[in-house]
Amino acid sequence: MKDRFMTVFVGSLAIGSFFVFWTYASTTTSAALFFPTPLEVFRYFFDSMHTRIGKYTLPMHTLYSLKRVAVGFGLSSITGVLLGVAMGYSKTINAIIRPLFNIIRPIPGLAWIPMAILWFGIGETTKHFIIFMGGFANVVLNSYDGTSKASPTLIKAAELLGANKSQVFFHIILPSATPYIFAGLQVSLSTSWMAVLAAEMISSYEGAGWIINMGMQTGNTLMILVGMVAIAIVGFLLANLMRIVERRLCIWTVRGT
Amino acid sequence: MKNIKSKYTLISSLSLVAFVILWIVVTDVLHIFPSYALPSPITALKTFFRKLVQTSPDGSTLIVHVLASLQVTLSGYLIGVLVGVPLGILMGWYKPVDLFVKPLFDLVRPIPPIGWVPIMMLILGIGLRAKAMVIFVSAVIPCIINSYSGIKQTSETHINVAKTFGASNVDILRTVAIPTAMPMIFTGLRVSLGVAWMTLVAAELIAATKGLGYMLQIARTIGRADIIVVGMLVIAAVGALLTGILEFLEKKFVRR
Amino acid sequence: MDRERDIIISCKGVSKTFIAKNRKQNEVNNVVEGLDLIVYRNEFVVLFGPGQCGKTTILNLICGLETVTAGEIIVNGSKVDGPKPDKGMVYQTTALFPWMTVEQNVSFGPRMLGVPKPEWKKRTQYYIDLVGLTGFEKSYPVKLSGGMQQRVGIARAYCNNPELICMDEPFGHLDAQTRYLMEEEIERLCSKERRTVVFVTNNVEEAIYLADRILILTPTPTKIQSEYIVDLPRPRDYTSKKFLELRDEITREVEGFVE
Numbered sequence: 001m002k003d004r005f006m007t008v009f010v011g012s013l014a015i016g017s018f019f020v021f022w023t024y025a026s027t028t029t030s031a032a033l034f035f036p037t038p039l040e041v042f043r044y045f046f047d048s049m050h051t052r053i054g055k056y057t058l059p060m061h062t063l064y065s066l067k068r069v070a071v072g073f074g075l076s077s078i079t080g081v082l083l084g085v086a087m088g089y090s091k092t093i094n095a096i097i098r099p100l101f102n103i104i105r106p107i108p109g110l111a112w113i114p115m116a117i118l119w120f121g122i123g124e125t126t127k128h129f130i131i132f133m134g135g136f137a138n139v140v141l142n143s144y145d146g147t148s149k150a151s152p153t154l155i156k157a158a159e160l161l162g163a164n165k166s167q168v169f170f171h172i173i174l175p176s177a178t179p180y181i182f183a184g185l186q187v188s189l190s191t192s193w194m195a196v197l198a199a200e201m202i203s204s205y206e207g208a209g210w211i212i213n214m215g216m217q218t219g220n221t222l223m224i225l226v227g228m229v230a231i232a233i234v235g236f237l238l239a240n241l242m243r244i245v246e247r248r249l250c251i252w253t254v255r256g257t
Numbered sequence: 258m259k260n261i262k263s264k265y266t267l268i269s270s271l272s273l274v275a276f277v278i279l280w281i282v283v284t285d286v287l288h289i290f291p292s293y294a295l296p297s298p299i300t301a302l303k304t305f306f307r308k309l310v311q312t313s314p315d316g317s318t319l320i321v322h323v324l325a326s327l328q329v330t331l332s333g334y335l336i337g338v339l340v341g342v343p344l345g346i347l348m349g350w351y352k353p354v355d356l357f358v359k360p361l362f363d364l365v366r367p368i369p370p371i372g373w374v375p376i377m378m379l380i381l382g383i384g385l386r387a388k389a390m391v392i393f394v395s396a397v398i399p400c401i402i403n404s405y406s407g408i409k410q411t412s413e414t415h416i417n418v419a420k421t422f423g424a425s426n427v428d429i430l431r432t433v434a435i436p437t438a439m440p441m442i443f444t445g446l447r448v449s450l451g452v453a454w455m456t457l458v459a460a461e462l463i464a465a466t467k468g469l470g471y472m473l474q475i476a477r478t479i480g481r482a483d484i485i486v487v488g489m490l491v492i493a494a495v496g497a498l499l500t501g502i503l504e505f506l507e508k509k510f511v512r513r
Numbered sequence: 514m515d516r517e518r519d520i521i522i523s524c525k526g527v528s529k530t531f532i533a534k535n536r537k538q539n540e541v542n543n544v545v546e547g548l549d550l551i552v553y554r555n556e557f558v559v560l561f562g563p564g565q566c567g568k569t570t571i572l573n574l575i576c577g578l579e580t581v582t583a584g585e586i587i588v589n590g591s592k593v594d595g596p597k598p599d600k601g602m603v604y605q606t607t608a609l610f611p612w613m614t615v616e617q618n619v620s621f622g623p624r625m626l627g628v629p630k631p632e633w634k635k636r637t638q639y640y641i642d643l644v645g646l647t648g649f650e651k652s653y654p655v656k657l658s659g660g661m662q663q664r665v666g667i668a669r670a671y672c673n674n675p676e677l678i679c680m681d682e683p684f685g686h687l688d689a690q691t692r693y694l695m696e697e698e699i700e701r702l703c704s705k706e707r708r709t710v711v712f713v714t715n716n717v718e719e720a721i722y723l724a725d726r727i728l729i730l731t732p733t734p735t736k737i738q739s740e741y742i743v744d745l746p747r748p749r750d751y752t753s754k755k756f757l758e759l760r761d762e763i764t765r766e767v768e769g770f771v772e
Contacts, residue, residue, distance in 0.1 A: 006356060007356055010353070010356035010357050011356060011357075011359070011360040013357070014356075014357045014358070014359075014360045014361055015360050015361065015364070018361055018364075034379070035380075091265060092265075092268060094265075095265040095266075095268035095269045095272070096268055096269070096272040097272070098269055098272075099269050099270075099272055099273040099276075100272065100273070100276055103490075103493070106493035106494070106496050106497045107489050107490070107492060107493040108454070108455035108458055108459075108492065108493075108496065109455075110371075110455060110458055110459040110462070111455075111458050111459075111470075111473065111488075111489050111492050111493075112489070113459075113462055113473075114462070114473040114474055114476065114477035114485050114488075115477075115482070115485050115486075115489065117477055118293070118294060118477050118480065118482060118485065119294055190369070193369055194369035194370070194371055197369055197371055197372055198371050198459045198462070198463075201371070201374070201375075201463055202462055202463060209372075212372060212374075212375040212376075213375060213463075215375055215379075216374070216375030216376075216378050216379055219379065221376070221379055224375045224376050224379065225376070227372075227375075228368055228372055228373075228376065231367075231368050231369070231372050232364065232365075232367045232368045233367070234367075235366075235367030235368060235369065236363075236367040239367060
């Protein structure tokens with residue numbers, strides 16, 4: 001009980017002193033010239049719930065970003081898992097795809113942005129593509145790991161009990177790969193969020209990334225900060241979303257902390 | 258056994274060759290893709306060698322770009338490591354530090370590093386400092402997380418053994434906890450470097466006058482896909498090289 | 514008695530060699546060499562030997578999980594050629610499927626073989642009850658104790674109705690107390706459901722308690738050194754005079770193996 005209290009107390013102390021410091025810095029030092037106070041940020045944040053920044057309100061912008069993430073992440077997850085599992089299951093497929101994969105993989109997803117713009121212009125496809133490239137390699141890798149590391153003891157046990165090859169695949173190999181696949185999806189989700197921001201900062205007219213970019217271009221610190229708050233909130237939600245889904249589907253795992 | 262291994266190596270090599278041939282066919286022979294969208298590998302190769310010494314069309318040679326990018330990356334990275342690793346260790350070992358810093362850390366953590374570019378640009382301008390700060394943020398987060406986890410993994414048994422020898426808290430930290438945490442700390446160093454490099458490239462796409470990201474951006478505006486391809490592969494190669502160096506150091510200094 | 518017709522397992526001149534690939538040379542490991550072994554129907558045979566003597570390998574060969582390097586193994590009239598469900602195995606590490614419930618684990622074999630649902634449901638429930646796990650049908654292995662997990666493993670092997678069941682030191686990882694309990698469980702189970710069992714252990718008391726016949730194995734390369742027929746009435750008494758005499762005799766014989 002005391003532990004709980006201490007955690008909350010010190011935590012509030014920390015956040016409190018952070019705000020105090022911020023208020024101090026933004027009112028009395030030279031930063032006051034362009035840096036807003038916490039209060040101003042809060043007010044603008046709640047204002048933008050119904051007032052427009054550019055074309056849309058803050059929630060609408062965020063939804064735009066999330067919609068793009070959904071498409072890109074969905075595509076990279078499905079294709080990534082399919083490819084990774086195929087590579088993990090069949091040594092031949094692995095041998096064919098590996099060299100190409102090893103060349104593509106070290107290219108950071110964000111480095112595809114100029115190429116994507118050249119190919120697809122500045123529309124939605126570009127953003128979907130970049131988000132896809134951001135998460136794809138990781139999902140493939142994790143799916144490959146999980147599939148190829150399926151325990152030979154369990155596979156043999158299943159065979160002895162009478163399972164044929166396809167039964168072994170669906171009942172043994174896939175379930176044992178699931179925790180690995182989820183780990184990959186989690187990383188991919190956070191990379192996707194980063195990718196959409198970068199893509200929006202470079203070429204778009206809406207979205208959370210556009211907000212902070214516009215703030216930078218017009219020297220509007222308030223806009224940047226409000227955008228960052230929205231980004232942090234969504235980032236936090238996405239990070240925990242996967243964790244909750246995973247816990248539901250993998251109740252059977254013995255996990256270390 | 259040996260036969261099987263070389264069979265797969267053969268398949269891999271054939272696959273690679275087939276891919277290159279397909280690439281050449283699609284660009285130089287059949288012209289399915291215009292050269293401003295996808296260069297042939299031969300053109301890309303030529304451009305690579307040319308750009309090593311040529312400054313057009315963006316004002317610097319390839320080597321200068323690489324060095325500029327590396328400079329920003331490494332400065333931000335080093336500061337990130339020097340701050341992040343000790344901070345993570347302290348947070349992992351001393352509860353009060355943990356209780357105080359963690360909430361602030363949790364506020365900052367969900368923001369992807371690239372999201373810090375606008376605010377840093379506004380405060381520090383377009384030069385090296387702003388980008389180095391962004392890289393710092395990107396590197397410090399994995400360092401803190403991994404050092405923290407590493408310290409937390411120290412086994413109770415080991416700590417108790419040290420205590421029976423009369424070791425003080427600081428001694429135990431130095432002789433038991435930190436060595437135990439070394440593998441995870443190195444993992445943090447590796448991950449941070451990867452993130453730092455990736456974040457820098459993105460930051461250079463947004464606002465820079467030199468560097469690989471800048472080179473890519475300019476090349477795009479004038480439709481030079483060959484420079485883009487060269488740039489992307491160089492980015493990949495340098496990233497892989499940096500990670501490789503760290504892995505090598507890890508093998509040497511971390512006894513598993 | 515004409516026992517020729519009742520031979521379930523026949524191993525003739527079986528050898529198994531493992532080649533471990535080291536950096537410079539290949540390490541050749543003759544685990545089993547020239548093994549001759551016969552097991553009769555419904556017999557409880559114990560393979561007894563010190564650690565590291567290829568006992569697990571012999572079980573794996575009988576079940577088809579490993580292939581012989583020389584010689585042949587015939588189970589129930591046909592040559593062993595890969596894992597087939599007419600043989601069952603209880604593993605030392607339980608090898609339960611962690612993502613399946615107790616019921617799904619125990620019913621795995623029948624389900625894969627296409628047994629209709631009402632039938633496998635009934636059979637599964639019977640064996641779950643038989644091993645004393647009634648009520649735990651929907652539990653996941655991670656929530657069960659070591660002893661309970663092993664019972665699931667036993668139920669799973671039995672539920673598939675194999676001709677013979679191999680047990681590879683199934684109680685090796687359990688504490689002494691649970692071990693005694695499990696030995697009694699197996700005794701009870703085998704008296705209710707008579708099956709051919711090949712049981713591996715390095716615990717002499719366990720061997721005498723459970724076996725109809727004990728085969729003493731040599732260290733690698735493994736062969737059968739000697740055979741003891743255990744003629745005591747069941748269930749056996751660990752402290753009876755004859756039990757203790759047998760225990761001394763076997764212990765003395767095996768002592769020579771420990772350097």
